[in-house]
Amino acid sequence: MELWPGAWMVVLLLFLLLLFVLPTLWFCSPSAKYFFKMAFYNGWILFLAVLAIPVCAVRGRNVENMKILRLMLLHIKYLYGIRVEVRGAHHFPPSQPYVVVSNHQSSLDLLGMMEVLPGRCVPIAKRELLWAGSAGLACWLAGVIFIDRKRTGDAISVMSEVAQTLLTQDVRVWVFPEGTRNHNGSMLPFKRGAFHLAVQAQVPIVPIVMSSYQDFYCKKERRFTSGLLFGIFNF
Numbered sequence: 001m002e003l004w005p006g007a008w009m010v011v012l013l014l015f016l017l018l019l020f021v022l023p024t025l026w027f028c029s030p031s032a033k034y035f036f037k038m039a040f041y042n043g044w045i046l047f048l049a050v051l052a053i054p055v056c057a058v059r060g061r062n063v064e065n066m067k068i069l070r071l072m073l074l075h076i077k078y079l080y081g082i083r084v085e086v087r088g089a090h091h092f093p094p095s096q097p098y099v100v101v102s103n104h105q106s107s108l109d110l111l112g113m114m115e116v117l118p119g120r121c122v123p124i125a126k127r128e129l130l131w132a133g134s135a136g137l138a139c140w141l142a143g144v145i146f147i148d149r150k151r152t153g154d155a156i157s158v159m160s161e162v163a164q165t166l167l168t169q170d171v172r173v174w175v176f177p178e179g180t181r182n183h184n185g186s187m188l189p190f191k192r193g194a195f196h197l198a199v200q201a202q203v204p205i206v207p208i209v210m211s212s213y214q215d216f217y218c219k220k221e222r223r224f225t226s227g228l229l230f231g232i233f234n235f
């Protein structure tokens with residue numbers, strides 16, 4: 001197929017325009033910067049998941065695969081200039097099943113979570129994440145537990161099974177008891193599942209708090225800067 005001779009010129013002009021417009025937006029518009037950073041965050045995780053899938057598939061669905069995901073995600077904080085400070089990590093019980101409960105501000109929590117994720121620990125996630133392309137498959141291979149939040153009965157029976165698995169397969173579980181992301185500076189009332197789980201399995205609860213992202217990230221204001229710290233306090 002022959003291209004119309006002026007077509008190359010148009011393509012070149014569009015390319016130059018992009019070359020000029022994108023950096024201008026990046027430096028002049030905090031909202032555009034926010035969108036680029038979030039788009040790259042999701043896109044990069046989807047890409048990393050593509051790499052992780054064949055490695056994890058060797059073992060099949062296995063909680064040990066979570067180590068692979070963790071190692072693959074640890075560098076993201078450097079890309080975003082986020083320094084993660086962990087305090088009190090020694091409070092993790094050394095070697096026994098337990099339920100970690102932590103606050104949930106945004107998908108950036110993944111960075112803090114990966115920083116401290118103990119061995120053989122899997123998060124409980126909303127079922128929709130299973131359909132998030134490569135990330136969903138990687139999560140499934142790493143043993144992430146999916147619950148359908150719209151069907152309380154089903155979610156409860158999944159969690160009762162988890163209570164058994166916790167003990168028989170020496171697994172730890174990470175639950176966001178608020179049940180959804182909440183970035184308004186306070187905490188939502190807790191859902192009860194994590195606590196039923198700990199009682200049913202007779203295991204301790206380990207609370208973790210990630211400090212507010214307000215200094216460097218705010219979805220409402222479309223603001224996402226870098227170089228600021230968030231701490232994780234485990235007490």
Ligand SMILES: CCCCCCCCCCCCCC(=O)SCCNC(=O)CCNC(=O)[C@H](O)C(C)(C)COP(=O)(O)OP(=O)(O)OC[C@H]1O[C@@H](n2cnc3c(N)ncnc32)[C@H](O)[C@@H]1OP(=O)(O)O
Pocket residue numbers: 045048049052069072073104110123124125126129135138139144147148149151152155156159160175176177178179180181190191192193194196197
């Ligand atoms: C490289 C690629 C990498 C990819 C990334 C990898 C990492 C991915 C990380 C992903 C991170 C993703 C992060 C995410 O996706 S966060 C979103 C998903 N997580 C959650 O929803 C948190 C867990 N939710 C719960 O625990 C809720 O309680 C559930 C969902 C179970 C029900 O919620 P619901 O709102 O419907 O109701 P309710 O809590 O008011 O409870 C209702 C009633 O049921 C009773 N009840 C509850 N539970 C139990 C039980 N177990 N046994 C017996 N009874 C139980 C309870 O006492 C109450 O009864 P009563 O007291 O009023 O009489």
Ligand SMILES: CCCCCCCC/C=C\CCCCCCCC(=O)OC[C@@H](O)COP(=O)(O)O
Pocket residue numbers: 042043045046104106107108110126129131132133134135179180181182
């Ligand atoms: C081919 C299909 C492409 C689908 C593209 C999907 C894009 C998503 C890509 C990557 C996702 C990265 C994994 C992020 C893990 C954190 C997930 C998360 O934070 O889920 C939110 C959940 O806790 C609460 O959900 P809601 O606040 O109730 O909502």
